[in-house]
Amino acid sequence: MAFIEIKKLYKTFDKVEAISYIDLEIEEGELITLLGPSGCGKTTTLRCIAGLEKPEGGDIIIDGKSMIADGFVHSSKRGIGMVFQNYAVWPHMKVYTNVAYGLKLQKAPRHTIEQSVMDVLKLVGLAGLENRYPSQLSGGQQQRVALARALVRNPKVLLLDEPLSNLDAKLREELRFEIKSLVRRMGITSVYVTHDQAEAMVISDRVAVMFEGKIVQIGTPNDIYRKPINRFVADFIGTMNFMPAEMIEVAEDKSTAVVRTGFTDRLSCRITSDAALSKADNLFASLRPEDIEMFAEAPQGKENCYKGTITNRAYLGNLLFFFVDVSGVTIRVQASHLLLYEEGQDVYLHLNPDKCLLLL
Amino acid sequence: MSRGNVFLAGLLWAVIALLVIYPLSILILESFKVFGTDSLGIINYVKFFQDSYYLKTFGNTLLLSALVLVTTTVFGIPLAYILARYRQRGKTVLTALTLLPIVLPAFAGVFAFVIFFGKYGTLNLLLMNAGLVKKPLNFIYGMHGLVFIQSLHMLPFIVLSLSAGFSMIDPSFEEAAEVEGASGFWRFITITLPLCAPTYLAGAVIVFLWPFTDWLTPLILGQSDFLPSVAYINIAYHFTDVQRKYMGIVAVVVSSVVCICLFLLARWWVEKRKYTGLSKGTTSEGRVIEPGIAIKSLSYVYMIFIALLVLLIPVVLGLSAFSRRWVFEPFPTYWTLENFRVILLETPLLVKNSFLFSGIALVFGVVFGLPAAYLIVRTKVPGKDALDFVITLMLAFPGMAVGVSYLLAFWETIPLAQYWIIMPLALFARRLPYFLRMAHSSYLQLDVSLEEAAEVSGAGKIRTFATISLPLLLKGVLVGVIMFFIMAFQEISTAIFLYRGGWETMPIGIYLNWHRGMEFGIAAAMAFLMIVITFILLLIVSRLSGGVLKAAWGSTAKQ
Numbered sequence: 014m015a016f017i018e019i020k021k022l023y024k025t026f027d028k029v030e031a032i033s034y035i036d037l038e039i040e041e042g043e044l045i046t047l048l049g050p051s052g053c054g055k056t057t058t059l060r061c062i063a064g065l066e067k068p069e070g071g072d073i074i075i076d077g078k079s080m081i082a083d084g085f086v087h088s089s090k091r092g093i094g095m096v097f098q099n100y101a102v103w104p105h106m107k108v109y110t111n112v113a114y115g116l117k118l119q120k121a122p123r124h125t126i127e128q129s130v131m132d133v134l135k136l137v138g139l140a141g142l143e144n145r146y147p148s149q150l151s152g153g154q155q156q157r158v159a160l161a162r163a164l165v166r167n168p169k170v171l172l173l174d175e176p177l178s179n180l181d182a183k184l185r186e187e188l189r190f191e192i193k194s195l196v197r198r199m200g201i202t203s204v205y206v207t208h209d210q211a212e213a214m215v216i217s218d219r220v221a222v223m224f225e226g227k228i229v230q231i232g233t234p235n236d237i238y239r240k241p242i243n244r245f246v247a248d249f250i251g252t253m254n255f256m257p258a259e260m261i262e263v264a265e266d267k268s269t270a271v272v273r274t275g276f277t278d279r280l281s282c283r284i285t286s287d288a289a290l291s292k293a294d295n296l297f298a299s300l301r302p303e304d305i306e307m308f309a310e311a312p313q314g315k316e317n318c319y320k321g322t323i324t325n326r327a328y329l330g331n332l333l334f335f336f337v338d339v340s341g342v343t344i345r346v347q348a349s350h351l352l353l354y355e356e357g358q359d360v361y362l363h364l365n366p367d368k369c370l371l372l373l
Numbered sequence: 374m375s376r377g378n379v380f381l382a383g384l385l386w387a388v389i390a391l392l393v394i395y396p397l398s399i400l401i402l403e404s405f406k407v408f409g410t411d412s413l414g415i416i417n418y419v420k421f422f423q424d425s426y427y428l429k430t431f432g433n434t435l436l437l438s439a440l441v442l443v444t445t446t447v448f449g450i451p452l453a454y455i456l457a458r459y460r461q462r463g464k465t466v467l468t469a470l471t472l473l474p475i476v477l478p479a480f481a482g483v484f485a486f487v488i489f490f491g492k493y494g495t496l497n498l499l500l501m502n503a504g505l506v507k508k509p510l511n512f513i514y515g516m517h518g519l520v521f522i523q524s525l526h527m528l529p530f531i532v533l534s535l536s537a538g539f540s541m542i543d544p545s546f547e548e549a550a551e552v553e554g555a556s557g558f559w560r561f562i563t564i565t566l567p568l569c570a571p572t573y574l575a576g577a578v579i580v581f582l583w584p585f586t587d588w589l590t591p592l593i594l595g596q597s598d599f600l601p602s603v604a605y606i607n608i609a610y611h612f613t614d615v616q617r618k619y620m621g622i623v624a625v626v627v628s629s630v631v632c633i634c635l636f637l638l639a640r641w642w643v644e645k646r647k648y649t650g651l652s653k654g655t656t657s658e659g660r661v662i663e664p665g666i667a668i669k670s671l672s673y674v675y676m677i678f679i680a681l682l683v684l685l686i687p688v689v690l691g692l693s694a695f696s697r698r699w700v701f702e703p704f705p706t707y708w709t710l711e712n713f714r715v716i717l718l719e720t721p722l723l724v725k726n727s728f729l730f731s732g733i734a735l736v737f738g739v740v741f742g743l744p745a746a747y748l749i750v751r752t753k754v755p756g757k758d759a760l761d762f763v764i765t766l767m768l769a770f771p772g773m774a775v776g777v778s779y780l781l782a783f784w785e786t787i788p789l790a791q792y793w794i795i796m797p798l799a800l801f802a803r804r805l806p807y808f809l810r811m812a813h814s815s816y817l818q819l820d821v822s823l824e825e826a827a828e829v830s831g832a833g834k835i836r837t838f839a840t841i842s843l844p845l846l847l848k849g850v851l852v853g854v855i856m857f858f859i860m861a862f863q864e865i866s867t868a869i870f871l872y873r874g875g876w877e878t879m880p881i882g883i884y885l886n887w888h889r890g891m892e893f894g895i896a897a898a899m900a901f902l903m904i905v906i907t908f909i910l911l912l913i914v915s916r917l918s919g920g921v922l923k924a925a926w927g928s929t930a931k932q
Contacts, residue, residue: 065548089554101549105567114563115553162553 016041016076016202017062017170023070024057031057032068033226044196044203046213049223050249055206056174058223062204063095063172064088076169094163094201095172099179100155102147102162108134109143112162119166133165136195153184160192164199171196171203177212189215210250214238222246240285244372247299254305254344258282258298258371263290270371272298276340281317281366288373297372302347304368307335307354308361317364323356337362375752377834382754385745389763391787392802397770400778404626408615421623427603431627434600437519437584444524445531445580446573450566452528452679453535455672470680472529476907477686478863478880481900482526483593484887485689486513488897495689498703514594522590525682527580534576538569571643578639585628586771586866593887600628601773601866608777609870622777629774636769687904693897712898722875723882723899726796730868730878731861734800738808738857741801743850746812747838751821761813768806772866775803780870793876796868800861807860811853815846855914859907879903 015038024032032054039045047055060066062073064080065088072082075093080086103111109130116126134140137157147155156176163171173192177185193216196203207213213220214234221231222245230242241247244255258272258280267290272280282298284290312318321339328350335346337360344362354360405413421427456468474482489495490512497509512518542565550560588601597606607621694712696705716724748754749761767775779799783789789798819842827837843850865880872881879899886896 063552065551088548088551089556091552092554093552095549095552097545097549099543099545101543101545103546103549103564103568105570114550114555118554118559159549162549166553 015039017204018074019058019062019071020074021071022058022061022068022073024054024061024066024068026057030226032061034071035223035226035228037221037228037231039202039204041202042200043218044193044205044216045219045221046205046207046217047223048207048210048213048220048249049229050208052225053223054226055208055223059172059174059204059206062170063093064091091170092166092168093170093172094166094168096156096159096163096174096176098175100147100152100159100176102155102158104147106146107143108139108145108147108150108158111147111158112143112165114162115166129165130161133161136164137161138191152180153188156180156188160195164195164201167199168201171201173203173205175207178207178209185209185212192216214250222249241299241370241372242286243288244297244299247370247372252302252345254300254302255297255372256280256299256342256344258296259294260296269366272296272371274298275342276319276321280364280369282369282371283367284371286373295373299370299372300344300364300368302334302345304365305344305346306363306365307337307346307348307352308363309354309358311361312363315363317366317369319362319364321360321362323354323358323360326354326356335360375834378748378752378754381744382748382752382756382760385741385748385760386756388741389760392798393763393767396778396782397774399782400622400774401626403781404619404622406619408619417619417623421620421627424620426598427620427624430598430600430603430624433516433598434584434628437516437523437599438581440516440520441523441527441584442577442581444520445528446577448524448679449528449531449535451672451675453532453539455676456532457536457539459669459672467676467680470683471532471676473683474526474686475529476859476911477526478865478883478900478903478907479526479587480589480593480865480880480883481690481904482522482686483590484883484897484900485686486518486522487593488689488693489685490518495703502703515596518594519584519591519596519599522594523583523587527583528679530576530579531573534572534574535569538572539565541572542568574639574643578636581635582632582769582771585632586773588773588866589884600624601771604628604773604777605869608773625771625774625777628771629769632769632771633766636766687901690897690901690904693894694901695898697894712894713902715895716898716902720882723877723879724902726877727862727879730796730800730876731858733797734804734861735854735858737797737801738805738861739850739854742805742808742812742853743843743846745809746816747842749813750816751824761809764809765806767803770803772803772864773870775799776867776870779867790871795871796876796878799867799871800864803864803867804857804861808853808857811849811856812846815849815853816842818849819845852914855910859910862907863903 017037017039019035019037019039021034021036022032023034024030035054035058037045047058049055057066061068062075062080064086067085068081073080075091078086080091103114106114112130112133113126116129121129130143131140134143137160139154139157139161142150142154147158150158156179159176176192177188180188189212205213205216214237217234219231219233220237222229222237224245230237230246232240237246238250241250241253247253248255256274256276258274261271261273261279263270263284267287268284270282270284272282274280280298306312311320319339321337321344323335324338324343325336327334327336331350333348333350333352335348335352335354337344337346339362344364346362348354402413404417405415407414407416452471456471487494491497492509492511492514494512496512497506500506501509513521546568547560547564550564555563584599584601586601588599588605591597591599591602592605597603601624604621604624607617607624611617611621692705695708695710697707697709697711745760745764749757776799779795779802780790783795784791789795823845824837824841827841828834832840863880864878865884868878868881869884872878877885879902883896883899886899
């Protein structure tokens with residue numbers, strides 16, 4: 014049985030649906046991320062797990078114990094650790110007191126508390142700072158205090174609500190890895206909320222993409238990236254080229270299809286979701302910029318090759334993005350920084366049919 | 374640094390020097406004068422602190438302050454919590470009632486409670502008539518009565534500061550505590566209250582200072598062993614007994630020193646611990662809790678209880694105002710408008726003086742306050758922060774200190790006190806901080822680029838101010854104007870020292886009425902009239918500034 018089960022969770026705020034009957038099973042020891050744009054319900058879901066919000070319907074079962082159906086269990090009794098977006102590190106207490114707060118409530122003996130606090134501070138890299146006040150710490154350090162506080166009681170579940178969004182980019186990257194390795198090492202089941210898809214990809218065992226109160230797709234980062242279930246997910250994660258397409262024919266085994274687009278009458282694509290089969294219009298042939306090969310001359314023996322003109326070039330140091338106009342359709346291509354093509358140059362694009370997805 | 378700004382600063386400083394620094398210096402100087410000689414010495418202070426009677430009054434006042442602070446805090450915490458956190462119906466009305474005492478004249482409460490709780494007041498008479506007691510109970514004559522009356526008067530300050538604190542706390546601080554396992558009560562004690570400490574302190578200081586400046590309440594209750602009352606009696610009534618006069622002056626200086634020190638201490642401490650700014654919160658709205666039925670009903674009962682006590686004041690005064698010969702009866706027996714007729718038709722002088730002096734003081738206040746706010750917020754003239762500081766410091770001074778110092782300073786060398794102009798001047802000096810606070814915060818909210826745009830277009834400083842700044846500041850300024858007027862209107866502690874025949878204001882009239890033991894109905898009618906006027910002004914304020922809470926807090930906060 015899964016360690017955390019969310020069943021038909023339903024929550025509204027002032028008659029607006031924030032969470033719309035979601036189901037989710039989280040395995041013990043995994044780090045799952047709730048990913049989505051603002052307002053998709055990810056933070057609300059997290060707060061329901063924490064017990065800080067009371068849902069109108071559904072149940073949350075943690076380690077076999079129901080948190081809602083058998084009487085609402087208050088957040089103070091759920092034995093979870095939580096890291097808040099703004100750290101919520103109490104400014105009137107030293108680092109030590111902050112971290113020890115929950116332990117003291119458990120009435121643990123003094124030396125046990127001391128040992129645990131010091132251990133966890135060492136774990137997060139704050140050894141020696143236990144007598145400082147939060148105002149004397151940097152943002153990153155305050156975040157570590159919050160993390161230490163959440164971990165010190167060895168909680169069953171660790172909840173993180175966009176913990177890195179208030180930090181600068183470099184720090185964010187650093188802490189991402191730290192959090193991941195820490196959680197791995199301790200084996201704590203964790204639920205992470207973020208709107209930063211790069212963060213989600215790096216840190217998660219699995220990702221649940223949410224939109225308008227519903228879970229759209231759950232899978233490993235690779236699943237989500239390589240096999241997005243619909244246009245929304247494909248667009249939200251990474252960059253994607255979307256080419257409006259019209260269905261021409263579908264293969265027998267329903268795994269591939271041929272479509273008409275703005276620049277060709279026959280483009281081969283793969284089908285990953287049945288939803289794409291059901292509708293004839295509003296389809297998009299989708300391809301990641303890195304899955305497109307670019308040649309100066311027409312390549313031999315390849316399917317899906319088209320001629321176009323480079324209209325724009327973006328130099329990112331390690332990569333180049335080329336914007337290529339193919340019969341009126343602009344396609345974004347990612348290339349190595351060594352490719353010295355110029356704007357206005359004619360090129361040939363190979364749109365790999367294996368990587369070209371037909372999405373709704 | 375523009376010449377104009379420096380000149381302005383100089384001008385403002387000159388006014389402050391004349392109306393604040395000079396008189397207070399004279400006061401301090403006077404306290405060091407050795408009688409019979411031309412020399413200075415600390416003999417007066419020595420005598421004061423060696424005299425067991427004066428020491429006792431000092432101790433009593435400290436005790437009273439402490440008791441009042443404790444009482445207001447104990448009763449204020451639940452009230453503030455309810456106001457800040459619970460969504461109750463009728464909350465706005467109950468809130469307004471709870472905060473009413475801020476704008477009632479201080480003596481209103483005493484009079485009303487003497488009528489109601491006095492030896493032969495309504496409550497005692499009712500109890501005796503019902504046979505529940507044989508002899509009248511002493512409800513208010515003594516320390517307990519003082520604590521009760523002063524606590525009720527000062528309760529709003531604590532409630533306002535605490536509820537502001539409660540609503541300003543980032544909810545995640547409390548949520549984090551809950552997640553860590555803290556029950557509601559423990560979380561309140563270890564997290565919520567400590568985080569409110571700075572805002573609480575702002576209100577606590579005002580409360581603690583009050584018994585050091587309230588000379589009238591103890592006198593009305595027949596308790597004169599308190600520092601301000603003793604000072605008043607000594608200076609106002611025993612000025613021929615030089616010894617006592619000097620003791621009185623020392624008492625005033627000692628009170629002032631205590632007030633100033635506490636004020637500065639609190640300010641310094643609050644500056645050091647600005648907690649609310651620390652959290653990089655995403656939401657700024659305070660937490661709202663839905664309490665259980667039991668707690669909800671209990672809190673209703675509690676709020677109504679406090680509201681009733683407060684309502685007692687205008688109701689009792691109103692009853693007294695509209696009646697005559699209300700003695701030895703629980704309720705008035707003879708209704709009449711006679712009292713109002715007397716005030717308004719036969720002796721309208723009091724009303725006229727009150728409005729005239731407060732009005733003129735207001736004009737001074739605006740003429741001085743607006744440029745001062747401009748100087749402090751917009752310029753970098755050296756000494757501007759000191760100016761701000763000195764003016765704010767005026768809030769801490771007991772009214773008597775201002776009154777007595779003016780009496781000493783403006784009698785001979787600069788004989789301002791010989792003319793009625795001294796009344797508005799004193800009111801202005803004492804209440805200026807109220808206007809300046811509002812003007813200051815309004816100016817802070819005015820984006821400087823709006824003014825710069827005008828100047829770039831060619832407008833001079835004065836035109837910019839008149840056409841751009843002033844219209845945009847107007848709302849805040851108007852609130853400041855009205856608060857200033859209300860506070861000047863009720864002022865008594867300074868005016869009582871400076872008035873002469875024909876210059877009495879309504880508060881002075883009320884006091885004299887009581888003192889001469891004349892028809893109580895007239896004093897009550899005047900007090901009632903003052904309450905009505907204040908209330909109307911306050912309604913206007915709340916309309917303008919979107920809430921009585923904000924306006925009242927705005928004038929008392931940021932000290």
